[in-house]
Amino acid sequence: MPMFDYRCRNCGHEFEELVISWTVPDADITCPDCKQNDSEKQISAPMVSTGGSTSSLSSSGCSPSSGFS
Numbered sequence: 611m612p613m614f615d616y617r618c619r620n621c622g623h624e625f626e627e628l629v630i631s632w633t634v635p636d637a638d639i640t641c642p643d644c645k646q647n648d649s650e651k652q653i654s655a656p657m658v659s660t661g662g663s664t665s666s667l668s669s670s671g672c673s674p675s676s677g678f679s
C-alpha cells in the first residue's frame with residue numbers, strides 16, 4: 611500500500627499517511643498533531659529542481675525520510 615507524505619495546512623506538521631484507497635481525498639487526511647482535516651499531499655518528485663538545490667521538498671529543508679516509522 612502506498613505511503614504518501616502530507617503536510618498540514620493548519621499547523622505545518624508533516625507526516626506520512628498510509629493510503630488504503632486511491633479515492634481518499636486529501637481532505638479526509640487528518641493531521642495527527644492538530645486533528646484538522648486540512649492536509650495537502652506532498653509530491654515527492656525527484657525531478658523537482660528550483661535552481662540546483664538537492665532538496666526535494668519545496669521550502670522546508672527537512673529530510674524526506676525523517677524518522678517516522
Ligand SMILES: [Zn+2]
Nearest residue numbers: 618621641644
Ligand atoms: Zn496540523
